[in-house]
Structure formats: C-alpha cells, structure tokens
Amino acid sequence: xxxxxxxxxxxxxxxxxxxxxxxxxxxxxxxxxxxxxxxxxxxxxxxxxxxxxxxxxxxxxxxxxxxxxxxxxxxxxxxxxxxxxxxxxxxxxxxxxxxxxxxxxxxxxxxxxxxxxxxxxxxxxxxxxxxxxxxxxxxxxxxxxxxxxxxxxxxxxxxxxxxxxxxxxxxxxxxxxxxxxxxxxxxxxxxxxxxxxxxxxxxxxxxxxxxxxxxxxxxxxxxxxxxxxxxxxxxxxxxxxxxxxxxxxxxxxxxxxxxxxxxxxxxxxxxxxxxxxxxxxxxxxxxxxxxxxxxxxxxxxxxxxxxxxxxxxxxxxxxxxxxxxxxxxxxxxxxxxxxxxxxxxxxxxxxxxxxxxxxxxxxxxxxxxxxxxxxxxxxxxxxxxxxxxxxxxxxxxxxxxxxxxxxxxxxxxxxxxxxxxxxxxxxxxxxxxxxxxxxxxxxxxxxxxxxxxxxxxxxxxxxxxxxxxxxxxxxxxxxxxxxxxxxxxxxxxxxxxxxxxxxxxxxxxxxxxxxxxxxxxxxxxxxxxxxxxxxxxxxxxxxxxxxxxxxxxxxxxxxxxxxxxxxxxxxxxxxxxxxxxxxxxxxxxxxxxxxxxxxxxxxxxxxxxxxxxxxxxxxxxxxxxxxxxxxxxxxxxxxxxxxxxxxxxxxxxxxxxxxxxxxxxxxxxxxxxxxxxxxxxxxxxxxxxxxxxxxxxxxxxxxxxxxxxxx
Ligand SMILES: Nc1nc2c(c(=O)[nH]1)N[C@H]1C(S)=C(S)[C@@H](COP(=O)(O)OP(=O)(O)OC[C@H]3O[C@@H](n4cnc5c(=O)[nH]c(N)nc54)[C@H](O)[C@@H]3O)O[C@H]1N2
Ligand SMILES: Nc1nc2c(c(=O)[nH]1)N[C@H]1C(S)=C(S)[C@@H](COP(=O)(O)OP(=O)(O)OC[C@H]3O[C@@H](n4cnc5c(=O)[nH]c(N)nc54)[C@H](O)[C@@H]3O)O[C@H]1N2
Ligand code: SF4
Ligand SMILES: [Mo]
Numbered sequence: 231x232x233x234x235x236x237x238x239x240x241x242x243x244x245x246x247x248x249x250x251x252x253x254x255x256x257x258x259x260x261x262x263x264x265x266x267x268x269x270x271x272x273x274x275x276x277x278x279x280x281x282x283x284x285x286x287x288x289x290x291x292x293x294x295x296x297x298x299x300x301x302x303x304x305x306x307x308x309x310x311x312x313x314x315x316x317x318x319x320x321x322x323x324x325x326x327x328x329x330x331x332x333x334x335x336x337x338x339x340x341x342x343x344x345x346x347x348x349x350x351x352x353x354x355x356x357x358x359x360x361x362x363x364x365x366x367x368x369x370x371x372x373x374x375x376x377x378x379x380x381x382x383x384x385x386x387x388x389x390x391x392x393x394x395x396x397x398x399x400x401x402x403x404x405x406x407x408x409x410x411x412x413x414x415x416x417x418x419x420x421x422x423x424x425x426x427x428x429x430x431x432x433x434x435x436x437x438x439x440x441x442x443x444x445x446x447x448x449x450x451x452x453x454x455x456x457x458x459x460x461x462x463x464x465x466x467x468x469x470x471x472x473x474x475x476x477x478x479x480x481x482x483x484x485x486x487x488x489x490x491x492x493x494x495x496x497x498x499x500x501x502x503x504x505x506x507x508x509x510x511x512x513x514x515x516x517x518x519x520x521x522x523x524x525x526x527x528x529x530x531x532x533x534x535x536x537x538x539x540x541x542x543x544x545x546x547x548x549x550x551x552x553x554x555x556x557x558x559x560x561x562x563x564x565x566x567x568x569x570x571x572x573x574x575x576x577x578x579x580x581x582x583x584x585x586x587x588x589x590x591x592x593x594x595x596x597x598x599x600x601x602x603x604x605x606x607x608x609x610x611x612x613x614x615x616x617x618x619x620x621x622x623x624x625x626x627x628x629x630x631x632x633x634x635x636x637x638x639x640x641x642x643x644x645x646x647x648x649x650x651x652x653x654x655x656x657x658x659x660x661x662x663x664x665x666x667x668x669x670x671x672x673x674x675x676x677x678x679x680x681x682x683x684x685x686x687x688x689x690x691x692x693x694x695x696x697x698x699x700x701x702x703x704x705x706x707x708x709x710x711x712x713x714x715x716x717x718x719x720x721x722x723x724x725x726x727x728x729x730x731x732x733x734x735x736x737x738x739x740x741x742x743x744x745x746x747x748x749x750x751x752x753x754x755x756x757x758x759x760x761x762x763x764x765x766x767x768x769x770x771x772x773x774x775x776x777x778x779x780x781x782x783x784x785x786x787x788x789x790x791x792x793x794x795x796x797x798x799x800x801x802x803x804x805x806x807x808x809x810x811x812x813x814x815x816x817x818x819x820x821x822x823x824x825x826x827x828x829x830x831x832x833x834x835x836x837x838x839x840x841x842x843x844x845x846x847x848x849x850x851x852x853x854x855x856x857x858x859x860x861x862x863x864x865x866x867x868x869x870x871x872x873x874x875x876x877x878x879x880x881x882x883x884x885x886x887x888x889x890x891x892x893x894x895x896x897x898x899x900x901x902x903x904x905x906x907x908x909x910x911x912x913x914x915x916x917x918x919x920x921x922x923x924x925x926x927x928x929x930x931x932x933x934x935x936x937x938x939x940x941x
Contacts, residue, residue: 246690247749248272250289251358251669252836253351253380255680256422258285259750260292262670262690269293269670269691278750279401280422280681288836291845296668296694300842301651303695306663312640315658315906322696322706325662330710332645333370333617340613342371343594347796348601350377352622352650352839355674355687356578356729357722358700363621364796365585366704369713373615374589374796376597376927379628381571381679382794383539383928387548388570389791390782390925392556393770396575398531398567400681401758404430405565408527412440412462412551414535417447418833420680423533430565436527438520440465442828443856443898444891455520456893457510459826459932460541460816465517466550467813468506470498472521473557479525480559487767488556490779490810497810509815511893525558529566537830541933543814545788545925549780550811556776561764573679575753577734583725584798585717595797597927599920602631605638620648621666621700626655626905627838630918630929633880636905649703652842655905665697672699673722675729675745682753684730684737686745701725784809790926803927814924816933820895823877823935825861828898829914835902842904853903853913855884857938861895862888867940872909875899877936880916883909886938897938901931 248260259275272292276283285292295301305325310316320328336344347367353359360377367374388394403409403426417424424447431437431452439451440462448454457465473479474495484491503514503521510517524530534551538544552568560566596604596611603609605618618639626635639646639659648660657663671693676685698706701722708718720728730737738754745751755761767774772781782789790801816826834850835841841850855875857867867873869888874881875897884899892898899914921930 246688247275247686248669248690249674249676249685249687249750250285251353251355251674251676251687252289252839253354254836255420255678256280257354257676257678257680257683257685258289258422259685260285264690267691269296275749278683280683282422282425284422286421287834287849288840288846292668293670294845295651295840295843296670296691298843300653301694302653302657302663302665303697304665305696308661312659313636315653317663325664326706326710328662329647329707333711336617336645340616343373344613344615345370345372345617345619346596346604346615347372347375348598348618348620348623348625350379350598350623350628353669353674355676356583357674357725358672359622361580361583362700363704364583365588365717366708366713367796368585368588369708369715370711371590371593374593374595376595376790376795378597378599378790378794378927379929381536381539382790383545383923383926384534384536384548384570385791385793386789386926387545388552390777390780391549391552392568392776394574395763395770396572396682397763398565398569399755399758399761400569400572401426402565402761403427403531403533403569405563405759406430406529406531407435408438408524408530409435410438410440410524410532411447411451412532412534413538414533415441415445415447415830416533417450418445419535419831423680436523442893442896455512455516457512458893459828459896460543461510462538463543463547463550463813464501464506464509465512466547466554467498467501467811468503468517469521469524469554470494470550470557471501472503472518473525474498476522478522479557483556483559483562487764487769488776488778489773490777493810494553494778497812501813509813524554528560529563530558530560531566531569533569537932539923539928540931542817542923542930544923544928544930546812546814553776553778553811562762564760564762567764571679572682573677575682575736575755576677576684577731577736578677579728579731580793581798582728584796586798588715589797598625599630599922599929601625601629602634602638603920605641605644606634608634616643617645618647620646620656621650621703624650624654624656624838627841627902627913627915630915630920630931631879632905632912632916649700654838658906664703665695666703667693667697667699671697673726675726682755683750684740684745684753685750686742688746778810780809783807788925794926807925817921817930818933818935820935823937824895825897825936825938826895827875827914827917827934827936828896828932829901829918830898832900832902838902838904841902842907847907850903853882853884853899853908854887855897855899855938856887856889856892857897858892858894859888859890861897862886865938865940867938872941873938874941875917875936875938877917877934879919880912882912882914882916883941897936
C-alpha cells in the first residue's frame with residue numbers, strides 16, 4: 231500500500247493548522263475549517279506576527295482550488311493533437327507503466343540524458359517543492375536542469391559581498407527610520423511586510439520607493455524615484471560617490487568590518503550624480519538628497535525585490551546595494567541593513583532531498599531558460615531531449631521564448647509527462663497528465679524566504695479523486711523503475727523528520743512534535759526588537775567582513791549558489807569578474823524596438839498559479855499592457871483597445887492601459903496570465919529573452935525592448 235495511507239490524517243471536524251504552499255515571501259500560517267470531511271474555509275492565523283489573520287487575494291479562497299471542477303483528478307492520456315487539451319482517463323497503473331516503458335525505451339535508444347525534468351516552485355514545501363524528484367532523475371541519469379528563475383543572480387552578489395546571511399529581520403523594519411524599497415511592489419508581492427513598513431512610516435520613517443512604475447506600493451511611499459529600468463547600479467554607485475566625497479560614511483565601521491574601501495572609493499570617484507543622472511533619468515540633486523538622507527538617518531534599511539536582478543547588470547547592481555549598508559554603518563542598528571532573502575536563516579536539509587551523490591559525474595546541465603531552444607534543436611543537444619517530465623512548473627507561461635516552447639512541446643517525437651492540479655498551458659501538450667494533491671491534502675514543512683518562522687502543513691482533508699503528493703509520485707515512479715535505494719522508500723513522516731537540521735542552533739526548542747501543537751515557530755534567534763546580526767561585523771564571508779572587494783568573485787569568477795542547482799554544488803560558468811562593484815548598462819537598446827518592457831508579478835495570480843481561477847481572473851482582468859500617455863499618443867493607441875506587443879522574438883496581444891503610472895519609454899505587462907485565455911494565445915514571455923544576467927545565470931526579463939502597435 232502507499233506510504234501515504236500509513237500517515238495519520240487529522241480528525242476533520244475542526245480547524246486544521248496549515249501553511250500557504252506558494253512561492254511567496256510571506257509563507258502565511260493558515261487555519262483550515264473542515265466540516266464533515268470537507269474544507270469549507272481557509273483563513274490566516276491571527277496569532278502569527280506577520281500573517282495577522284489575513285490571506286491575500288491569491289489564496290483566500292484556496293478551498294475552491296481544491297474543489298474546483300477544473301481540477302485534474304485522475305491520470306489522463308492524450309487523445310487529441312498536442313495542445314488541443316483532449317484527454318481520456320486511464321488508471322495509475324497504466325500511466326506509470328507507460329511512463330516507465332517509454333523512459334526505458336528512449337534511454338535505450340539515446341542514453342539517459344534524453345530525459346529532462348522541468349520543475350520549479352509550484353509549491354515551496356520542503357517535501358513536495360524545489361527538490362522533490364531530483365534524486366529520482368539523478369538516479370535515472372537524466373539531463374540535470376539548472377533553475378535560476380528567481381534571485382539566483384542576486385544571491386551570487388549577496389553571498390560574494392556579505393555572505394549567506396539572512397540580514398535584517400523583516401519584523402525589525404518597524405524600528406527603521408529610512409526605508410528604501412528597491413524594485414519591489416510590496417503590497418502585491420510581499421503583502422504581510424507592508425503593515426510593518428506602514429507602522430514604521432506612522433512612527434516617522436521615510437519610505438522611498440525606487441521603481442520605474444508608480445504602483446500601489448510606490449503610491450504609498452513618501453518619495454517615489456522613477457528611474458529607467460536596469461540603471462539601478464548607476465544610482466547606487468553615485469550614492470556611494472556622494473557619501474564618500476562628502477565624508478558621510480561610517481569610518482569606524484568601514485575600518486573594522488569591511489575590505490577594499492580605498493579601491494571602492496577610487497572606483498566610485500567618477501560615478502558622479504551628474505553621470506548617474508544621464509543613465510537613470512533622475513535629477514542629480516535628487517540623487518544627492520537620497521544619498522545624504524540614507525547616510526544620515528538611523529536606522530536605514532534597503533529592501534531589495536527580486537526584479538532588481540533581471541537585466542544585464544543585475545548582479546553588479548546587487549553588489550553595489552549590498553555594499554551600501556556597511557559604508558554608512560547601517561548594520562549597527564536594529565532595523566538597519568539589507569533585507570534580501572532571509573531564507574539563509576533556515577537550516578533546511580537540502581542535500582537530503584537532492585541526493586547529489588546519486589548523479590553520474592559529468593552529466594550535462596541545461597538551464598531552464600533554454601528549454602525552448604533545447605526542445606526545438608536551436609540549442610544543439612546530443613542526445614536530443616525526447617522525454618520531458620514537468621511538475622511544480624508551467625514553463626509555457628513562466629519561461630522565456632514562449633513560441634519556441636510551444637513549438638518544441640508540439641513535437642510528435644517528444645514524450646511529455648505533466649503533473650499538476652489543472653490542465654495548464656503546458657499540460658495541454660502532455661502525453662500523460664498526472665493528478666497532484668493541493669496543500670489541503672498533503673503533508674509539508676515550510677521554510678520561508680521572507681521571515682524567520684517555520685510552518686508545518688498538516689493535511690486537512692483526504693485527497694480528491696486519485697490525486698497524490700509529489701513525494702508519492704516519485705516513490706511510485708522509483709518503484710516502477712526498480713530503484714531500491716532507501717531514499718525512495720521514505721514515507722512523508724520520515725521525510726518530514728529530515729527536512730530541517732533540527733540540531734542547528736536556529737532550531738533549538740523546535741521539534742516536529744512542538745510544531746504539531748503550535749503550527750509555526752520562530753527560529754531561535756534574538757527577537758525583532760534586539761536582532762542586529764552585523765552590529766559587530768561577523769559577516770559569513772571569507773574575511774568575516776563586508777567585502778567591497780569580493781574575494782569570492784576574484785577567486786571564482788561568476789558562480790551559481792548551490793540552491794539553484796539540481797546538483798547542489800557551487801558552479802562556475804567561467805570567465806573573470808571584476809571584484810569591485812561596477813555599472814553594466816542594459817543590454818537591449820532602443821533602435822528598432824524603443825520601449826522597455828517590464829513583466830513583474832500580477833496582483834491576483836501567484837506566478838501562473840491561480841491564473842485560470844474565476845475569482846482571481848475577475849480581480850486581475852484580461853492581460854493588459856500599461857503605456858505612458860505620450861508613448862500611446864505617438865502610436866495612435868487609446869485606452870482599452872487591443873495592441874500588439876512585439877519584437878524579433880515574438881509577439882502577444884493585450885489591452886492597452888494608458889497611464890502615467892509608468893515612465894515614458896517603459897511599458898508593463900504582468901506575468902501569470904494563461905496563454906489559452908489570451909487574445910492571440912500568447913503572453914508576455916513570448917517576447918522575453920533567454921539571455922543571462924551578469925551573475926548567477928539570472929534572467930533578464932526587464933532587459934527587453936519591444937514596439938507596441940494598435941491592432
Ligand atoms: N501577487 C503576487 N505576489 C507574488 C508573486 C506573484 O506572482 N504575484 N510571486 C512571488 C515570487 S515567485 C517572487 S520572485 C516575488 C517577486 O516580487 P518582487 O520582488 O516585488 O518582483 P516583481 O513583482 O517581479 O517586480 C517588482 C517591481 O520591480 C520593478 N522593476 C522591474 N525592473 C526593474 C529595474 O530594473 N529596476 C527597478 N528599480 N525596478 C524594477 C517592477 O516595476 C515592479 O514594480 O513575488 C512573490 N509574490
Ligand atoms: N516574464 C517573467 N517571467 C517570469 C517571472 C517574471 O517576473 N516575469 N518570474 C520568474 C520567477 S521569479 C519565478 S519564481 C518563476 C515561477 O515559475 P513556477 O515555479 O513554474 O510557477 P507557476 O507558474 O506558479 O507554476 C507552478 C505550477 O505548479 C503547479 N503546482 C502547484 N503545486 C503543485 C504540487 O503540489 N504538485 C504539482 N505536481 N504541481 C503543483 C501549479 O498548479 C502550477 O501550474 O517564474 C519566472 N518567470
Ligand atoms: S500567496 Fe503569499 S501572501 Fe498570499 S496567502 Fe500565500 S504566503 Fe500569504
Ligand atoms: Mo520568484
């Protein structure tokens with residue numbers, strides 16, 4: 231019998247403690263109301279210091295997802311053309327036999343690298359999320375996929391400058407007096423941090439928002455700085471220029487806790503506000519004001535969003551931002567410093583899930599941004615990819631070069647398996663679709679990349695139909711393939727027990743048993759009123775200091791931090807990197823395609839998840855592109871009419887939203903809408919490039935030029 235059957239399911243007449251599964255910094259603690267075995271309501275846990283009783287618009291009807299009539303509840307086999315979405319039900323046995331037989335046949339013909347897994351963060355749970363399946367594909371010898379969708383370049387820069395530190399506790403932001411929100415639409419993408427910032431603002435903090443778009447967060451800031459996309463590095467270097475030339479840096483902190491100040495000072499000497507003004511479009515006097523206020527107001531904190539990395543020089547931009555707090559001694563104070571990705575505080579036991587030792591040394595690695603090219607042959611691969619397995623991801627929507635992906639997925643000789651809740655744009659091309667459980671039906675343990683709490687998710691109800699958790703999917707597949715390593719037999723209970731390094735100091739006082747009582751627990755760290763992790767330096771870098779001159783980049787060149795690689799090893803793509811922060815201008819310029827397209831997150835969808843749910847679609851509306859009134863007028867575009875957005879990679883149709891919320895020369899189309907619901911069957915990733923940013927193989931979604939024309 232399945233391992234799942236052995237697991238205790240909580241009595242279902244009460245409130246069950248759960249956790250939002252999504253790839254979102256908030257990792258909300260949920261309370262699920264269960265009546266007669268059916269989940270009738272989800273709510274935020276009012277006792278949780280950040281969730282505070284509220285879930286966001288993406289998730290507050292999660293039970294409707296679980297009981298959606300559109301859900302895939304049985305294994306399906308394709309009966310129509312690829313992409314048509316026509317399937318018939320088959321049994322789990324038939325599905326597993328077909329998959330195992332086809333994998334074996336393709337491997338016999340081409341070798342194991344002909345199989346390629348594609349997965350990301352459909353769920354963020356440690357059991358069912360990022361690394362589930364890695365061990366299976368390593369054992370199979372499949373092509374290894376690099377997953378650098380999100381924060382990889384930022385993490386390389388962060389680690390190379392201040393180390394793998396969690397930085398400022400988000401809850402400590404309440405103590406900050408100067409808060410720079412740099413490339414984050416917090417109210418949409420990190421909702422539960424906003425009340426903390428709003429409270430600081432009420433207590434007198436100045437909130438600055440640096441973003442080409444005057445979105446709902448920028449509208450609540452005290453100062454919105456609408457710089458040109460991809461020029462943040464110039465702004466940050468110019469801030470350092472002002473701070474150093476006016477003697478506003480913290481000499482003692484710099485002396486005791488940094489490396490390379492003299493070289494940094496020399497480097498930024500030419501980065502004057504006048505120079506940066508030309509790059510950014512921000513008046514030089516504003517740059518001076520920003521630098522002075524930032525350097526002289528304590529505590530000062532910079533919250534960087536993920537989008538900061540998505541252009542040619544994204545890595546070096548984060549390098550510069552990571553230098554600023556040490557330069558002004560912001561780390562001395564509770565609430566001062568840098569807030570990037572507090573996930574570093576969580577001692578997750580990743581290698582126990584990834585099992586890199588099962589991989590065959592030398593197995594080829596393909597980055598998922600190249601999926602379209604890998605499938606169409608534009609990226610020559612020997613052996614070619616002839617079997618694809620997609621789970622926890624929807625590459626048709628989230629990966630660049632959508633047209634190539636669609637063309638690749640339509641190949642007759644490609645065998646595609648997709649595990650999901652719904653018939654996504656990707657699943658419509660599958661040969662076999664497998665039904666996955668939702669968070670209300672599975673066990674998981676959640677880390678967070680937005681706060682210091684561990685959260686347990688207990689299944690509230692029995693799985694609908696024949697859906698199974700990803701853990702069980704790979705147990706079944708491993709058994710079919712005859713893999714007998716112990717790992718492939720571990721039950722969910724046993725996997726939970728190894729999800730964290732429970733003996734790490736941060737886990738002191740936290741056990742699975744205690745989490746079953748409380749649902750969530752704060753890591754064993756000083757409280758948000760006392761946490762100043764780098765007041766005395768102690769950066770987890772080779773020197774123990776903030777490295778203005780980065781020894782890691784000097785020694786290794788560019789690198790990808792282990793978390794983003796299925797192999798769980800550090801990886802050097804090669805090439806040398808200047809160890810001092812510097813400015814790299816946007817790659818795409820405006821000769822043929824004059825408008826800079828940004829594709830940030832949708833307010834009502836979580837990546838492509840919820841992108842086909844009725845309530846969320848109502849809130850989000852049809853796919854839109856926001857364009858400045860002057861740019862619209864020059865093109866004869868009027869509000870509410872369809873326009874075509876295009877470049878030499880592809881095109882998509884969207885409704886024009888004419889608004890001065892975007893700067894001149896910038897257009898915005900949020901990602902997450904499904905292609906099947908789009909006017910011409912394409913969405914924003916039809917025009918985005920596969921090209922990497924300078925560090926960490928990050929994407930360059932913001933470094934995209936397009937033209938917009940009426941249709
Ligand atoms: N509602 C909602 N919330 C989400 C998600 C979602 O899909 N929907 N997804 C989750 C995930 S996976 C992630 S990674 C996070 C990401 O959340 P954020 O870090 O907030 O990232 P984005 O929404 O992509 O972009 C944020 C802002 O960056 C701006 N921006 C783009 N390019 C540049 C630039 O070059 N410079 C500057 N200064 N700003 C720029 C955009 O205009 C946008 O307003 O959100 C998470 N939360
Ligand atoms: N243009 C553009 N592209 C982007 C971004 C952008 O800002 N702009 N953002 C990038 C970023 S930051 C990210 S994080 C990625 C996100 O990329 P993905 O992590 O691929 O995100 P989703 O689109 O939500 O796809 C997840 C899929 O997994 C499914 N799923 C959820 N839970 C489970 C489960 O338990 N089991 C199984 N089998 N399936 C499940 C969902 O139904 C959904 O179809 O997108 C990237 N792509
Ligand atoms: S998506 Fe984010 S904000 Fe919304 S409920 Fe989940 S964790 Fe909370
Ligand atoms: Mo992300």
